Amino acid sequence: MPKILVVDDAMFMRAMLKKLLTEAGFDIAGEAENGRVAVDLYQELKPDLVMMDITMPEMDGLTALKEIVKLDPAAKVVMCTALGQERSVMEAMNAGAKDYILKPFNAEKVVEVLKNASG
């Protein structure tokens, strides 16, 4: 089963995602509360997939994505956003993100997107 790194600055969001993902049969590789930790953990844990929130302190999701893709061009990152941050999402897609998910999450959609992205 694909191992997922969950990145979001809200502890609630991380908890909810981990629950959703484990129930759907995914494994959780780890969690990070900002982009910097995400980049570090990516190298350490080598997850199959990353779920990356966009707005975070220290280092935002977009910057973290770019760093991760630089380290690993084959990295599979899915962006998560609550806002209509269309520009950021498009920038992320152009920078190598595989897909995006909008909050509030629809559990089925999340699973679908992740299955597609990891497949």
Add this chain to the structure above:
Amino acid sequence: MGGAMRTTLASDQDLDYRVFVKRIAEKTGVNLGCYKRKQMERRLRSLARQYGADSLREFYARLEADPAALEQFRRRMTINVSELLRNPDKFEELQKEILPLLLSDTRRLRVWSAGCSYGAEAYSVAMLAREMSLGKHRISILGTDIDQEMLARAREGFFSEIDMKNVSPTRRRRFFLAEEGRYRGRPEIRQLLSFRHHDLLRDDFARGFHLILCRNVVIYFTDESKDRLYREFFESLTSGGVLFIGGTERIFGAEAIGFEHLSVFFYRKPASQRVGVMTDA
């Protein structure tokens, strides 16, 4: 803003569209972004619905999973070349076998080209019907499509040299006027034609057609939609009317719907027992 309780963010739709365009560009090399956004988006969303997808994201997933549909989609989205008398042998069959059958029964010929694009198919039938009728019938041909831009072009009635490649010199002279490298239908055939907007998935179907052509659109439909479509076409035909479908299609369950399978692409609604005079719809 005026208090409108809109819950779908335009930006969500926007992202859906832009990501779709990006993915199609990467996958097929076709850049849909260079077309007028509103038109293209409406067209894409309608195609998506036909495929049973309620977002462009889902539509892309389906196309990606079906190479044949993806290729069809790619062709459809690139410069719409839709020539007259496409598959000339099929149109010959239409002219020599089917039209005589239909024209012998009635003084009227009502035809529907469903998914007419910019009119090549409708104009093709207009030519053949004129040739076979010898002025003895009242002919009307309705072309419908979901794409307003294509409909506008159809009403104009201009065709390129490429569009005309299957049209013999004799027919060109008789039915068209050459204007600056383009051909325009003469009044003799243009007056038989009308073009209207119609959504095969949503709008009601008119009735009383002796001939329906549906050769360009069905590839994206789900099996369920196709079945429903063919049933509705059956109702829209007069008794003895004929449905002409496209190159790679078959109607599964045609008998169950009531069709007679005349030949590979022609299906007929059986002629009913006539009691008294048959009225022309």
Add this chain to the structure above:
Amino acid sequence: MKAEFINPFVTAGIKVLESVINARPESGQLAVRSAAFTTQQASIVIGVTGAVEGQAIYGMSLVTATKIAAAMSSMPAMTFDEMASSAIAELGNMISGHATTLLSEAGYECQITPPTLVRGTEVEIATSTPALVIPLYTDFGKMEINVALMETGEKTATAPAGGTEEQEASDA
């Protein structure tokens, strides 16, 4: 402040609450409150900057907050711990994000600041301008949406001076 500024927050509040607690809230009567008021027991304060500036404050009782947090976490019950706080803060975040997107689409380009959760009784809070308030009623209790926003005059290219009153229906 223009009365319409509260509408996107109500729209967003209804949509987000509906998706997290699976029941559609009813909105109540619009009221005005002065720039200094006593908050509810649990309030999420979110700053707004850009073409409009000010605050959005979502207030509810602790009981309601706890119930909503539990629903968001798919738990039958919980205490109002750090996890619950995070959930409610995220609720405020999602509602405000959605609302400011609607505002931006209407020509008032704006951004939100991260949420602050204020807890306690008899806490007084001051907003930069008088606030408009609309309550949303759910099975878990009432959530008040307070919006205190002012136009700053920063306009995006799409909005004419004075702001648009009518928004063209999106051709979706």
